[in-house]
Amino acid sequence: MIWHPYPSPSGRGWRKAPGEGFCEYANVFVTPLIRPSGTFSRREKDAGQSYTGAMRRFVLFVILLTAVLAPVAITQEANDRRSEKRQLVQELLKVIDMKQFTQSMLNVTFDRLADGGGEPPADMPAEQRKEYDAHRAKQKAEMDAFRERLYTRIDYDKVRDELYVPYFEKTFSADELRTLIAFYKTKEGQKMARAMPELTVGSMMKTMSLLSELGQTINEEMKNEEEAKRPPYGRTMSDLRSMATAAEAYATDENHYPKAGSIREVGAILSPTYIRRMPEKDGWGNEYEYFVSSDLARYRFVSGGTDGIDGGSRMIEPLPAQAQMRVMDKPGADIIYQDGQFVQIPAAAQKEPGAPKDQN
Numbered sequence: 001m002i003w004h005p006y007p008s009p010s011g012r013g014w015r016k017a018p019g020e021g022f023c024e025y026a027n028v029f030v031t032p033l034i035r036p037s038g039t040f041s042r043r044e045k046d047a048g049q050s051y052t053g054a055m056r057r058f059v060l061f062v063i064l065l066t067a068v069l070a071p072v073a074i075t076q077e078a079n080d081r082r083s084e085k086r087q088l089v090q091e092l093l094k095v096i097d098m099k100q101f102t103q104s105m106l107n108v109t110f111d112r113l114a115d116g117g118g119e120p121p122a123d124m125p126a127e128q129r130k131e132y133d134a135h136r137a138k139q140k141a142e143m144d145a146f147r148e149r150l151y152t153r154i155d156y157d158k159v160r161d162e163l164y165v166p167y168f169e170k171t172f173s174a175d176e177l178r179t180l181i182a183f184y185k186t187k188e189g190q191k192m193a194r195a196m197p198e199l200t201v202g203s204m205m206k207t208m209s210l211l212s213e214l215g216q217t218i219n220e221e222m223k224n225e226e227e228a229k230r231p232p233y234g235r236t237m238s239d240l241r242s243m244a245t246a247a248e249a250y251a252t253d254e255n256h257y258p259k260a261g262s263i264r265e266v267g268a269i270l271s272p273t274y275i276r277r278m279p280e281k282d283g284w285g286n287e288y289e290y291f292v293s294s295d296l297a298r299y300r301f302v303s304g305g306t307d308g309i310d311g312g313s314r315m316i317e318p319l320p321a322q323a324q325m326r327v328m329d330k331p332g333a334d335i336i337y338q339d340g341q342f343v344q345i346p347a348a349a350q351k352e353p354g355a356p357k358d359q360n
Helices: 026-033 042-095 098-114 126-153 156-171 174-184 187-229 232-254 263-270 347-351
Strands: 003-008 011-016 289-292 299-303 326-328 335-338 341-346
Touching (some): 042 174, 098 126, 098 156, 098 187, 232 263, 232 341, 232 347, 263 289, 326 347
Antiparallel strands (some): 335 341
């Protein structure tokens, strides 16, 4: 397009060459560049104002259009990436054989549960061992039947879509998924896929078992440390109650109290079935004593008190129906627990929290 200068009342302007079709206000866009401000005609000013309004509306339209289309484009891009990742996840699950992988993990779990009882004692009598083996065989048959029925009812598509796919999509990028797919297609990858259930579920259950044993040991240590901080009277009376509870639980099963001549012997009978750890020494470091009647119908646990000297507590006599607890003023008096109640305590022991007062 060719433009030529032309005269006008307000000054020099520009006009289009003959045959060129363009906006009749074109001179308004160029004129400000070549003549001073304030020399425009009214027609030129009106044309400029009209153009400025139109231009503002056009810019506003572009901004609004961008605001509307940009999120759509971003959302579409995100949807495309999500769709790609989902396809990659599904390919990965197909490569590792998701159904077989799930069943293998369940198999490991069932097998560990079946072995949870451990091996029977080596010195178990032959007849008891026979009953034990028959019971374990019956349990295994029932578990196998349950397992097979479970496998026929699992909705593997639901497991894939609600368990595996969300986890893999959240955890791995598309490039990482491609790397995993390439690895699991190899011989080593297939071997890893078969070994993974044992490495994950099996090791986790074994770890839990080991940590459970360790946790019990630590808990016992902390309990002992806490007990060691307690005043001797309170600790001793707590021990006596615990030992008596274990002896009574044993009597419930056996219809008589343990036949033993020392605290170590009765501890070997009661621990760990009825009490995890049998206390052997009282709060002053003296060994507890255990006595049982000849008919095994009554028992007595005794602490020698602060002096550790037996104060004539070996004799077991039937307690009256409303037996009163004896409170001894002698500091070194024995602490006696018989047939479910305290029979005798030193007066100083009554100051301990939870100690019996006048009677049990």
